[in-house]
Amino acid sequence: MATLPNQLDSITQRYGPHLTFNTGVRLATGVEPDKVVKTHCCFCGQQCGIQLKVKDNQVIGFEPWEDFPFNQGMLCPKGVKRYLQGAHPDRLTTALERDEKAAAGFRPLGYDTAIQRVASEIQRIQSTYGNEAFGILSGASLTIEKAYLMGKFARVALKTPNIDYNGRLCMVSAAAGNKKAFGIDRAANPWADMLSSEVIWIAGANVAECAPITTNYVWQARERGAKIIVVDPRITPIARTCDLFLPIKPGRDIALFNGILHLMIENDWLDHEFINNHSVGFDALAKHVKQWTPRHTAEATGITERAIRQAAEMWGQAKSSFLLHARGIEHHSHGVQNVLGAINIVLASGRIGRDGCGYATITGQGNGQGGREHGQKCDQLPGARDITNPEHRAYIAGVWGIDEKEMPGAGVDAYELIRKIERGEIKGLLSLCFNPVVSLPDNEYVARMLDKLEFYCVIDFFLNESAYHADIVLPGSLHEEDEGIVTQIEGRVIKINKAIDPPGEAKQDWRIIQDISKAMGRERGFTFTEPREILDELRVASKGGIADYSGITYEKIEAQGGVFWPCPDNDHKGTERLFEPNSWNPIAKGAGPFYFPDGKARFNVAPYTPPTEDTDDEYPLMLTTGRVVSQFLSGTQTRRIGPLVNQYPEPRIELHPQLAEKLGIKDGDWATAETRRGAITLQASVVTTIRPDTIFIPYHWPGRKSANRLTIAAQDPISKIPEYKVCAVKLRKSEAPTND
Numbered sequence: 001m002a003t004l005p006n007q008l009d010s011i012t013q014r015y016g017p018h019l020t021f022n023t024g025v026r027l028a029t030g031v032e033p034d035k036v037v038k039t040h041c042c043f044c045g046q047q048c049g050i051q052l053k054v055k056d057n058q059v060i061g062f063e064p065w066e067d068f069p070f071n072q073g074m075l076c077p078k079g080v081k082r083y084l085q086g087a088h089p090d091r092l093t094t095a096l097e098r099d100e101k102a103a104a105g106f107r108p109l110g111y112d113t114a115i116q117r118v119a120s121e122i123q124r125i126q127s128t129y130g131n132e133a134f135g136i137l138s139g140a141s142l143t144i145e146k147a148y149l150m151g152k153f154a155r156v157a158l159k160t161p162n163i164d165y166n167g168r169l170c171m172v173s174a175a176a177g178n179k180k181a182f183g184i185d186r187a188a189n190p191w192a193d194m195l196s197s198e199v200i201w202i203a204g205a206n207v208a209e210c211a212p213i214t215t216n217y218v219w220q221a222r223e224r225g226a227k228i229i230v231v232d233p234r235i236t237p238i239a240r241t242c243d244l245f246l247p248i249k250p251g252r253d254i255a256l257f258n259g260i261l262h263l264m265i266e267n268d269w270l271d272h273e274f275i276n277n278h279s280v281g282f283d284a285l286a287k288h289v290k291q292w293t294p295r296h297t298a299e300a301t302g303i304t305e306r307a308i309r310q311a312a313e314m315w316g317q318a319k320s321s322f323l324l325h326a327r328g329i330e331h332h333s334h335g336v337q338n339v340l341g342a343i344n345i346v347l348a349s350g351r352i353g354r355d356g357c358g359y360a361t362i363t364g365q366g367n368g369q370g371g372r373e374h375g376q377k378c379d380q381l382p383g384a385r386d387i388t389n390p391e392h393r394a395y396i397a398g399v400w401g402i403d404e405k406e407m408p409g410a411g412v413d414a415y416e417l418i419r420k421i422e423r424g425e426i427k428g429l430l431s432l433c434f435n436p437v438v439s440l441p442d443n444e445y446v447a448r449m450l451d452k453l454e455f456y457c458v459i460d461f462f463l464n465e466s467a468y469h470a471d472i473v474l475p476g477s478l479h480e481e482d483e484g485i486v487t488q489i490e491g492r493v494i495k496i497n498k499a500i501d502p503p504g505e506a507k508q509d510w511r512i513i514q515d516i517s518k519a520m521g522r523e524r525g526f527t528f529t530e531p532r533e534i535l536d537e538l539r540v541a542s543k544g545g546i547a548d549y550s551g552i553t554y555e556k557i558e559a560q561g562g563v564f565w566p567c568p569d570n571d572h573k574g575t576e577r578l579f580e581p582n583s584w585n586p587i588a589k590g591a592g593p594f595y596f597p598d599g600k601a602r603f604n605v606a607p608y609t610p611p612t613e614d615t616d617d618e619y620p621l622m623l624t625t626g627r628v629v630s631q632f633l634s635g636t637q638t639r640r641i642g643p644l645v646n647q648y649p650e651p652r653i654e655l656h657p658q659l660a661e662k663l664g665i666k667d668g669d670w671a672t673a674e675t676r677r678g679a680i681t682l683q684a685s686v687v688t689t690i691r692p693d694t695i696f697i698p699y700h701w702p703g704r705k706s707a708n709r710l711t712i713a714a715q716d717p718i719s720k721i722p723e724y725k726v727c728a729v730k731l732r733k734s735e736a737p738t739n740d
């Protein structure tokens with residue numbers, strides 16, 4: 001980490017201000033803050049440390065927090081500007097009630113009246129149609145205390161199985177793959193382990209734009225001699241500095257991983273000791289990948305045989321390595337198979353569980369890790385327990401003080417929950433920290449379904465696009481208005497500190513949930529007076545589970561600069577690196593480092609299947625979607641931060657010059673992208689950094705600019721993640737749209 005200033009300079013030189021990390025910037029100069037609060041960025045899963053400057057209950061600026069180990073004061077453009085959102089005039093300060101006659105479609109409503117209405121609508125719907133007819137959508141930007149409370153609220157207060165969360169759109173393929181192969185779902189290594197790797201394989205991750213601080217780790221490794229392999233249909237900023245770029249056709253990564261393993265076997269680039277003693281299932285997999293010759297792999301992936309051989313050689317012969325992947329390989333109808341393919345080449349190399357030898361999925365949302373562990377998933381109970389497992393149910397029912405028989409079973413995934421509205425099985429919905437109308441695929445269908453609900457309540461701090469379909473909107477809390485823990489990208493549990501109070505009638509989200517419970521006469525179990533008490537209950541609830549947080553306290557986090565889970569008791573300092581050769585875990589009980597009774601990792605046969613919707617004469621191109629550095633997710637927050645809007649004001653369609661020429665489209669022209677679901681018209685951005693058979697559209701905008709009007713609602717059969725990363729599309733030159 002000593003090379004920090006050079007890293008910053010080199011990033012600035014290479015990309016200019018677009019990717020500049022700012023350190024030491026002092027904003028609102030001349031104004032003395034009342035206090036400076038150490039906390040974390042409200043956006044991505046890296047959870048950079050930041051210090052917020054506060055005056056008169058307003059965040060007026062920030063200072064870097066140089067001692068926080070992960071980012072050491074560095075921030076990306078979003079982190080630098082985040083402090084601006086709180087003062088936006090759109091900040092909700094009262095509850096709102098739908099009123100067609102009002103200009104904005106809503107009128108303000110007293111908080112208590114609003115809570116009463118929500119409670120009585122829930123009760124009306126549940127008594128008329130049954131408990132299951134009310135659903136909950138929750139989110140992974142919430143603290144663990146809130147995420148835990150949401151799971152408990154659904155099962156205990158509402159007695160509905162139908163809760164799921166927006167991590168369903170994000171982390172679930174990685175989670176399912178990791179559980180199948182390792183028995184646990186967490187980054188295997190802290191990022192510092194990357195620094196001594198000889199090879200870093202980055203699959204489907206736009207690291208410089210979406211995990212900007214991770215760029216610093218990759219580049220430090222590179223300065224020490226690491227070779228970088230990037231697999232992406234686009235030459236992303238990190239790919240511009242890599243040693244080997246594999247321009248894969250969207251949706252084909254499993255073919256590539258199988259092809260690499262084929263060459264590793266053929267050349268005996270295998271760790272036999274590891275395979276024999278610490279894994280099961282290799283022989284069946286070896287048999288399966290026999291068919292994945294370099295030629296066959298090249299045909300499927302669109303990558304040349306030569307490049308495939310080069311990649312296999314670099315990976316196969318390395319003594320140390322780190323493999324990273326993100327949504328590029330996970331947002332597929334075979335996302336779990338892609339993840340398993342990635343893990344297979346890691347396991348075959350035996351390079352895991354040591355410094356320099358690692359594997360991780362890059363977590364997306366702020367609490368994308370912690371938010372997927374403690375019970376807001378439809379099939380999960382706290383501590384990463386399974387809601388269908390009788391022992392797990394009995395334990396959690398005990399913690400919650402309810403009869404196990406009263407606890408609902410597994411519900412359905414977030415998209416199926418929307419389909420249940422169509423079938424009349426869900427009549428009421430409450431969403432907290434989720435913007436389905438922008439973020440779910442085929443979103444015009446989603447909007448119609450929200451309108452079909454008898455009652456819809458949204459809790460947010462801005463009137464997001466989904467909230468326009470709501471009957472009641474409750475004013476929730478911004479990140480800086482509450483405290484609690486989150487788990488960042490490496491598995492490090494950290495503390496969000498409260499800087500200011502919520503304005504007006506806005507309330508901390510957990511208070512709102514408790515107020516609803518109380519208004520329903522179901523306050524038992526929902527009488528916490530501060531987040532610390534919720535954490536104390538969660539510590540008990542997670543004890544003995546795989547995601548064991550029982551030894552984690554606010555004080556320990558502060559003293560140690562974070563605590564890596566599992567942390568099973570008060571004297572335990574946490575587990576930085578998983579799978580160390582002699583490590584102990586509660587499942588293997590010393591039999592080996594992996595989280596299965598025999599302590600061994602699992603190879604999984606991962607068969608290749610093409611994307612759900614392949615190209616044809618009518619829709620000859622592939623559409624892939626994702627992000628830009630200055631915008632975040634559905635954009636509710638970042639589209640309200642002026643300097644970020646200025647960086648990338650409108651979505652554009654990226655296409656290759658060859659395709660542009662064929663279609664007669666020039667840079668800046670308007671073009672219409674059309675799929676079987678819908679069409680949108682945006683300006684074209686002609687770039688040499690994308691495959692000629694693929695177009696890319698970032699998805700952070702609503703309405704007629706929304707990429708999700710085009711995407712397909714196909715899902716992975718195991719993880720239920722949507723196939724955001726590939727569908728068939730056609731493109732034509734067109735005129736500027738007439739209305740906004």
Ligand SMILES: Nc1nc2c(c(=O)[nH]1)N[C@H]1C(S)=C(S)[C@@H](COP(=O)(O)OP(=O)(O)OC[C@H]3O[C@@H](n4cnc5c(=O)[nH]c(N)nc54)[C@H](O)[C@@H]3O)O[C@H]1N2
Pocket residue numbers: 044045170203204205206207209210211231232233234236248249250251252253326327328329363364365624625626627628629630631632633696725726
């Ligand atoms: N600036 C910014 N940063 C963010 C976010 C944000 O919205 N904005 N969101 C956060 C969240 S929640 C997430 S999940 C992460 C997402 O982080 P990433 O997964 O890195 O971001 P994406 O843009 O979704 O997709 C990554 C890359 O996958 C490539 N890709 C598309 N199809 C394929 C394929 O079939 N195979 C391969 N190998 N690559 C493919 C795309 O070209 C793209 O460059 O970012 C987090 N950080």
Ligand SMILES: Nc1nc2c(c(=O)[nH]1)N[C@H]1C(S)=C(S)[C@@H](COP(=O)(O)OP(=O)(O)OC[C@H]3O[C@@H](n4cnc5c(=O)[nH]c(N)nc54)[C@H](O)[C@@H]3O)O[C@H]1N2
Pocket residue numbers: 139141142143166167169170171327331364365432433434435436438439440441459460461462464476477478479509625626627632633634635636637699707708711724
């Ligand atoms: N086409 C396409 N679609 C995608 C993706 C893609 O790559 N392509 N990526 C998918 C991925 S990876 C993700 S993670 C999803 C994200 O899906 P979304 O659920 O839409 O994510 P957000 O934009 O974070 O929306 C969350 C809402 O919660 C609010 N919010 C944030 N924090 C809090 C809080 O603490 N309290 C309260 N009350 N509200 C809060 C925000 O204001 C926002 O309105 O989008 C998915 N959609």
Ligand code: SF4
Pocket residue numbers: 041042043044045046047048074075076077078079080211212213
């Ligand atoms: S958005 Fe992510 S990388 Fe950027 S400052 Fe925030 S946590 Fe760090």
Ligand SMILES: [Mo]
Pocket residue numbers: 169170171364365
């Ligand atoms: Mo995500």
